[in-house]
Every structure is written in structure tokens, then in C-alpha cells.
Amino acid sequence: MALALNRILFVWALCLSFNASSELLERLEVHGQADLRWVYADGEDSWLRRGAGSNRFDEHQNNTVQLADVGLGVDLDLSLQSSLTIQGHYYGSQTEGVEITEAYWQYRPLLNQSYRSRYRLGLFYPAISLENRSQLWSSAYVTNYSAINSWMAEELRLVGAEGRWDWKVGQRQGANFSVTATVFSYNDPTGAVLAWKGWSNHDRQTGFGGSLPLQATPGTGVTVNKQDTKYKPFMEIDSRPGFFVSAKWSQSRKYKIELAYYDNRAKDTEFEHGQYAWHTEFYHLGVHRFLTEDLELFGQYINGSTSMGNGFVDNQFESVYVSLARRWGRNRINVRLEHARVEDLDKTPDDPNDDIGNSLTLSYSYLMAKHWKLNSELNLRSSKQSRRLYQNVDKQLSEIQYSLSMRYFF
Amino acid sequence: MRIIVGLIVVVCSYYAQAGLLVSLKNGKSGALIKLPGAVVWAMPKDASLLTLPPKPADMEQRNRQFNPYILPVQQGAEVIFPNRDRTAHHVYSFSKPITFELPLYKKSTPKPVIFSKPGLVPLGCNIHDWMIGYILVLETPFFGQFETSSLMMDELPEGEFEVKLWHPAIDPRESLSQLVQYDGTGTLVFNLTLPLLGTSQPEAPKIYVDELEDY
Numbered sequence: 001m002a003l004a005l006n007r008i009l010f011v012w013a014l015c016l017s018f019n020a021s022s023e024l025l026e027r028l029e030v031h032g033q034a035d036l037r038w039v040y041a042d043g044e045d046s047w048l049r050r051g052a053g054s055n056r057f058d059e060h061q062n063n064t065v066q067l068a069d070v071g072l073g074v075d076l077d078l079s080l081q082s083s084l085t086i087q088g089h090y091y092g093s094q095t096e097g098v099e100i101t102e103a104y105w106q107y108r109p110l111l112n113q114s115y116r117s118r119y120r121l122g123l124f125y126p127a128i129s130l131e132n133r134s135q136l137w138s139s140a141y142v143t144n145y146s147a148i149n150s151w152m153a154e155e156l157r158l159v160g161a162e163g164r165w166d167w168k169v170g171q172r173q174g175a176n177f178s179v180t181a182t183v184f185s186y187n188d189p190t191g192a193v194l195a196w197k198g199w200s201n202h203d204r205q206t207g208f209g210g211s212l213p214l215q216a217t218p219g220t221g222v223t224v225n226k227q228d229t230k231y232k233p234f235m236e237i238d239s240r241p242g243f244f245v246s247a248k249w250s251q252s253r254k255y256k257i258e259l260a261y262y263d264n265r266a267k268d269t270e271f272e273h274g275q276y277a278w279h280t281e282f283y284h285l286g287v288h289r290f291l292t293e294d295l296e297l298f299g300q301y302i303n304g305s306t307s308m309g310n311g312f313v314d315n316q317f318e319s320v321y322v323s324l325a326r327r328w329g330r331n332r333i334n335v336r337l338e339h340a341r342v343e344d345l346d347k348t349p350d351d352p353n354d355d356i357g358n359s360l361t362l363s364y365s366y367l368m369a370k371h372w373k374l375n376s377e378l379n380l381r382s383s384k385q386s387r388r389l390y391q392n393v394d395k396q397l398s399e400i401q402y403s404l405s406m407r408y409f410f
Numbered sequence: 411m412r413i414i415v416g417l418i419v420v421v422c423s424y425y426a427q428a429g430l431l432v433s434l435k436n437g438k439s440g441a442l443i444k445l446p447g448a449v450v451w452a453m454p455k456d457a458s459l460l461t462l463p464p465k466p467a468d469m470e471q472r473n474r475q476f477n478p479y480i481l482p483v484q485q486g487a488e489v490i491f492p493n494r495d496r497t498a499h500h501v502y503s504f505s506k507p508i509t510f511e512l513p514l515y516k517k518s519t520p521k522p523v524i525f526s527k528p529g530l531v532p533l534g535c536n537i538h539d540w541m542i543g544y545i546l547v548l549e550t551p552f553f554g555q556f557e558t559s560s561l562m563m564d565e566l567p568e569g570e571f572e573v574k575l576w577h578p579a580i581d582p583r584e585s586l587s588q589l590v591q592y593d594g595t596g597t598l599v600f601n602l603t604l605p606l607l608g609t610s611q612p613e614a615p616k617i618y619v620d621e622l623e624d625y
Contacts, residue, residue: 080500080513108536116536134621134622135620135622140618140620140621140622176539252540252615253540253615367619367620370619371619373619373620407620409619409620
């Protein structure tokens with residue numbers, strides 16, 4: 001699937017170059033970033049190495065500089081009301097190629113007096129993250145996303161059709177009410193990573209067709225259908241679409257409050273090509289308040305459940321974070337507190353899914369020159385997972401990670 | 411002799427206070443209210459005075475905001491919308507007088523829009539949510555705008571007029587309209603009884619390289 005997509009993109013890029021003219025160049029917008037990162041980590045091996053650690057990096061990367069992310073985005077205006085967007089990331093040794101993280105066609109008509117609308121068709125994140133409001137779904141505030149947004153980066157993407165309708169509200173300029181509805185597919189294995197790895201904090205986004213390493217518990221070895229040694233989050237297994245809805249009240253740069261609901265409607269008895277279908281659903285609340293133009297208080301809360309194999313795995317999950325961000329000219333500091341847990345409700349032996357932990361993130365960033373941003377960040381996480389015992393690691397784990405990143409924007 | 415004295419009187423009175431001075435005061439305290447851009451217009455009772463052709467006008471997009479914030483034009487006027495920014499804007503309005511949209515690119519200014527119906531035309535940009543401007547389409551050629559707290563209307567012919575004042579910060583329940591018999595000079599004071607709404611033109615948010623613009 002990923003190969004086919006890559007071929008389509010290559011052909012499209014070829015056509016673009018043959019048709020290249022100054023008029024086309026005016027409609028094309030390319031942007032991207034490159035992130036050089038020095039990391040000091042104290043904890044277990046990263047989950048990307050099938051270890052018990054929740055960060056992207058571990059002691060193997062200490063005292064070296066990583067090319068942590070190369071991201072690229074292309075926007076092409078097809079007409080005055082529609083455009084194509086493609087975004088991808090490359091994570092060096094932590095990917096098997098380019099991760100295409102979003103690819104969609106967008107249409108913005110002006111139909112009517114009282115509302116504006118926007119339609120998207122393709123592969124995209126639900127627009128509920130309050131942190132990831134930088135380009136390419138990066139965080140504007142921190143290097144490592146909150147647990148909620150790290151999870152979305154890992155295995156949550158909407159592949160389908162979305163409509164959003166905005167109404168101006170009342171007398172106040174900029175006050176808006178908006179409703180979004182999405183019908184989607186290709187998110188059936190979503191829930192597996194959360195159930196078998198737990199919560200993490202990182203900035204590695206999975207692309208369409210991408211995969212993540214899986215550290216299996218002994219209990220999963222007894223299943224009739226053998227789970228692959230990798231997660232492949234974006235697959236359609238049961239031919240049943242899911243849906244996503246949200247309602248938002250907002251005023252530009254003053255406040256935002258959004259309530260959303262996701263249900264992938266997966267049949268949790270299905271299995272295909274080494275991946276199970278996980279029925280995952282959740283409620284999500286996002287609140288953002290600009291206390292002043294430079295002082296922001298915001299947070300996200302998620303509460304949901306995921307189940308697989310007709311009761312083989314049955315989990316409830318919940319997470320919340322609160323962030324305070326302050327800007328002084330080119331400087332910004334961000335303090336983020338988090339709590340995240342997974343409750344194991346199934347009786348399956350040797351497959352403990354429990355996870356409970358708290359994180360503190362202290363981040364300082366400085367916009368150095370027109371294109372450069374320096375970020376200095378400390379992540380502290382303390383969590384308890386029973387499955388760590390299978391790796392000869394204590395259930396209770398404290399992790400410290402310090403990263404210094406230089407990001408170039410273009 | 412009488413002719414010379416007459417001429418001197420006419421010349422002196424012309425230079426003394428020629429025009430209609432319109433100002434806005436707080437109805438309770440009597441203090442002048444600063445409301446730059448407030449539109450004042452005079453509708454003549456004599457319809458034969460409405461023969462002047464409308465003048466064209468510009469409504470720019472500059473620094474990701476509309477400039478001017480408030481633009482009065484006469485019914486039938488042609489307005490062009492030049493984009494002075496490096497970013498594209500998508501100007502639109504849904505209002506009783508006119509519904510239109512101008513998906514603009516950076517350099518090519520589209521054809522002028524003709525505002526043939528009177529009324530208030532609020533403008534927005536589909537890409538930049540905070541952008542707001544107003545075009546006030548008037549049936550009379552006699553109008554002007556406050557520089558701070560007053561306007562001297564010096565091209566008004568003599569006659570009977572209904573003079574009105576509007577600014578988006580004025581409570582819509584306030585009706586500011588007065589009849590005046592104008593004979594070449596005069597002063598007119600509008601009294602505001604309701605508090606002003608806190609609506610001044612919002613500034614475009616600062617651009618940061620690490621934040622998407624339209625948040």
C-alpha cells in the first residue's frame with residue numbers, strides 16, 4: 001500500500017515538473033523543517049527498540065547528535081477554492097523510509113450567508129490537538145508531545161471524508177461555533193499500541209503504511225491468529241467505516257473549547273495480515289485559554305476504551321495534561337503536567353495492559369533568527385506497568401530525558 | 411460703499427466658520443468622544459442635489475488587515491481591492507446590500523466591485539479569521555469621516571439635511587440622526603447615551619515561524 005502511494009506521488013511529481021511554469025510555481029508552496037537533536041536519556045531502552053522505555057531515545061543515543069526529524073510539506077492550489085496537501089517525515093534510523101503523515105484534498109467554498117465550510121478527503125489527523133499547531137503537525141511549544149498527542153502520532157489517523165461548518169456567533173468579532181463530522185476507514189488496528197505498549201511522550205509520527213516494533217507479552221502467544229511482530233496501525237480489516245464528530249466554540253487567540261467523539265466501529269473479532277481489529281472509541285475535550293496575548297493555559301483530556309479478540313483484550317484508557325506557556329519576545333517557556341493510565345479489564349493471563357503514570361515537561365525555546373529555533377527540554381516520567389516484569393525491569397520506572405534541539409524551518 | 415461693506419461681510423463670514431462642524435459627545439458628561447473613522451453623512455431633503463457621480467475608492471489589504479478599517483462610498487461607486495501583502499487573501503462579504511467574493515492572489519488585482527445598493531457591507535477574509543473591514547454604501551455624495559472626534563463638512567450646499575453618524579463601536583440601539591437647516595455654517599453635536607462596544611479593528615497576530623497562522 002505504501003509502495004503504491006509512493007509510486008502515485010512520484011508520478012504526480014513528474015507531471016508537476018513537466019507542467020512547471022511560473023504560474024504553477026505561484027500556486028505551489030513548499031515548507032519543511034530539519035531537527036538536530038542532542039539527547040541525554042536515563043531510563044530503559046526505547047520502545048522503538050522493543051525496550052520498556054517510553055521515550056524515543058535511550059542511552060544508546062547519549063552524547064551523540066541525531067537528525068531527529070526531517071519534515072516536508074507541499075501545498076498545491078488546484079483552483080481558487082481547492083488545494084492538495086501532502087506532509088511527510090523522515091526519522092533516520094527510526095523509520096523504514098518516508099512516513100507520509102497527511103495527504104488530502106481540501107475544498108473551501110463560500111455557499112451561504114450564515115456559515116463557512118471546509119471539506120477534506122484523504123489522510124489527516126482529526127484537528128483536535130492544541131499542542132500540535134506548528135507546521136507538519138509538530139508542537140509549537142515542546143519537542144516531545146503529550147501522551148495523548150504521542151498516541152495520535154503513533155496510531156491514530158482519519159482516512160476518509162470530513163466536513164466542517166463554521167458559524168459566526170453574536171456581536172463579538174471572531175467568535176465562532178464549528179461542527180466537524182468525519183467518516184473514515186483504515187484505522188482498525190488502532191488501540192493495539194496503547195494496549196501493548198502503554199502511553200509515551202515523543203514526536204515520532206507514523207505514516208500511512210508505516211509500522212512500529214511490537215514487544216509481545218507471553219499471553220499473546222496463545223492466540224489463534226498470530227499477531228505480527230510489528231504494529232501496522234493504518235489498515236482496513238472489517239470493511240466497516242468509523243466516525244468522528246466534534247463541536248467547538250472559539251474566538252481567535254482568546255479561547256477554544258472543543259468536545260469530540262471517535263469510534264472506529266471496528267469488529268473486534270476480525271484479523272488480517274498479522275493485525276487484529278481493535279474496537280476503539282473515546283471522548284476528547286480540549287480547552288485553550290489565552291490569558292493574555294503571550295500567556296496561554298491549555299489542556300486536553302481523553303477517556304475511552306479499546307477491545308480486541310472478543311474480550312481477549314479489554315481496556316479502558318484515560319489521560320489528561322495541562323500546559324502553561326509564556327512568551328517573551330523570542331523566548332518561550334512551557335510547563336506541562338500529565339497523568340495517563342490504562343486499566344486492564346480483561347482476564348487474559350500473561351497479558352497485563354495496565355499502565356499508570358505521571359509526567360512533567362519543562363521546555364524553553366528561543367527563536368534565534370528568521371529560520372532557527374532552539375529548544376531545551378526536560379522530560380520526567382514516573383510510571384508503573386506490570387508487563388515490565390517480563391523484561392526483567394521493575395514495574396515502577398522513573399525516566400529522565402533531556403533534549404536540546406536546533407530546528408531549521410524553511 | 412454698501413457693496414464693498416457687503417463684500418467684506420461675505421468674505422469675513424466665509425472665512426469665519428464655513429462648513430458644518432459635526433462632533434460626538436458623551437451624553438452625560440458632555441466630553442468629546444474620540445472615534446476616528448466614524449462616518450458622517452448628510453441626506454438632502456432636496457433630491458435634485460443627489461446628482462453627483464460616485465467617486466471610486468480603494469480597500470487595501472495591508473499587513474493582513476483591511477485598510478482603511480471603515481470606507482464610506484456613494485451608491486454606484488467602484489471599489490478595487492489591491493493586495494499589498496505577500497500572502498494571498500480571499501475577501502468576501504455576505505450582507506444585505508451585496509454578496510461577493512474575491513479569491514485573490516498576490517499581485518493580480520481583480521476587477522472593481524460596484525456597490526449599487528445602500529447599506530453596511532462588512533468584509534472578511536476566508537483565510538485570515540481576524541480580518542475585518544466595513545464599507546458603508548450611502549445614498550448621498552455628502553459624507554466624510556472623523557479624524558479623531560469631529561468632522562468639518564465644508565462642501566455641503568445650503569438646504570435641509572438629515573445628518574447621521576455611524577461607527578461599528580457604537581451600540582446599534584443608539585440612533586444618531588438629526589435634521590439640520592444648513593445655511594453655510596453650523597455646528598452639530600451628536601450625544602452618545604449608550605457605552606461604546608469594545609470593537610476596534612483587531613491587529614493581525616504576530617507571525618512566528620513555529621506557529622501556524624490561523625489559530
